[in-house]
Amino acid sequence: EAGVAQSPRYKIIEKRQSVAFWCNPISGHATLYWYQQILGQGPKLLIQFQNNGVVDDSQLPKDRFSAERLKGVDSTLKIQPAKLEDSAVYLCASSLNEQYFGPGTRLTVT
Amino acid sequence: GNSVTQMEGPVTLSEEAFLTINCTYTATGYPSLFWYVQYPGEGLQLLLKATKADDKGSNKGFEATYRKETTSFHLEKGSVQVSDSAVYFCALSANSGYSTLTFGKGTMLLVSP
Numbered sequence: 001e002a003g004v005a006q007s008p009r010y011k012i013i014e015k016r017q018s019v020a021f022w023c024n025p026i027s028g029h030a031t032l033y034w035y036q037q038i039l040g041q042g043p044k045l046l047i048q049f050q051n052n053g054v055v056d057d058s059q060l061p062k063d064r065f066s067a068e069r070l071k072g073v074d075s076t077l078k079i080q081p082a083k084l085e086d087s088a089v090y091l092c093a094s095s096l097n098e099q100y101f102g103p104g105t106r107l108t109v110t
Numbered sequence: 111g112n113s114v115t116q117m118e119g120p121v122t123l124s125e126e127a128f129l130t131i132n133c134t135y136t137a138t139g140y141p142s143l144f145w146y147v148q149y150p151g152e153g154l155q156l157l158l159k160a161t162k163a164d165d166k167g168s169n170k171g172f173e174a175t176y177r178k179e180t181t182s183f184h185l186e187k188g189s190v191q192v193s194d195s196a197v198y199f200c201a202l203s204a205n206s207g208y209s210t211l212t213f214g215k216g217t218m219l220l221v222s223p
Contacts, residue, residue: 099156
């Protein structure tokens with residue numbers, strides 16, 4: 001069974017630029033999550049989708065972050081404009097019951 | 111709100127030593143508890159879980175017991191290997207099912223030969 005796929009694996013941008021991350025969940029998993037993991041901390045939920053609907057986006061900084069899951073499968077997370085403090089690993093996870101995580105995208109904002 | 115507190119690392123052990131990584135939690139109701147492991151350059155992998163009080167989760171020689179009276183879920187292994195070197199995260203989900211995870215900060219384990 002293929003795991004959760006994410007791309008790119010690494011991204012370096014300058015502050016005020018925009019960036020997008022892509023996630024392809026495990027086939028058949030209705031629930032998809034995006035987490036932000038800052039160095040030295042545990043992952044923090046940004047947004048949770050159930051199929052193509054948002055279940056929880058209470059911790060998503062909506063002035064600069066957006067996410068979509070248009071067909072209830074793949075998802076994209078966008079940051080515009082990026083700030084230095086957005087440097088982190090962005091993890092995507094999907095679940096039927098327990099969560100399976102992708103390898104993450106490491107973002108560096110300079 | 112929900113929170114998870116783990117002992118700070120790094121924890122440095124010699125091969126075959128006994129491992130304990132402490133984890134305590136704060137939550138309302140009856141959360142499910144998890145340990146995830148993150149090997150260098152890889153994503154998080156579920157190591158073990160427990161969904162109700164007094165349950166013991168176990169996998170790959172690791173085990174943890176859900177202690178409601180002390181709100182703890184300490185990770186233990188009797189004899190660590192070099193290949194166990196990784197970052198370990200304790201986490202909870204707010205109800206007996208599977209939902210959003212709240213993670214601790216992680217504890218790095220370094221095992222030397």
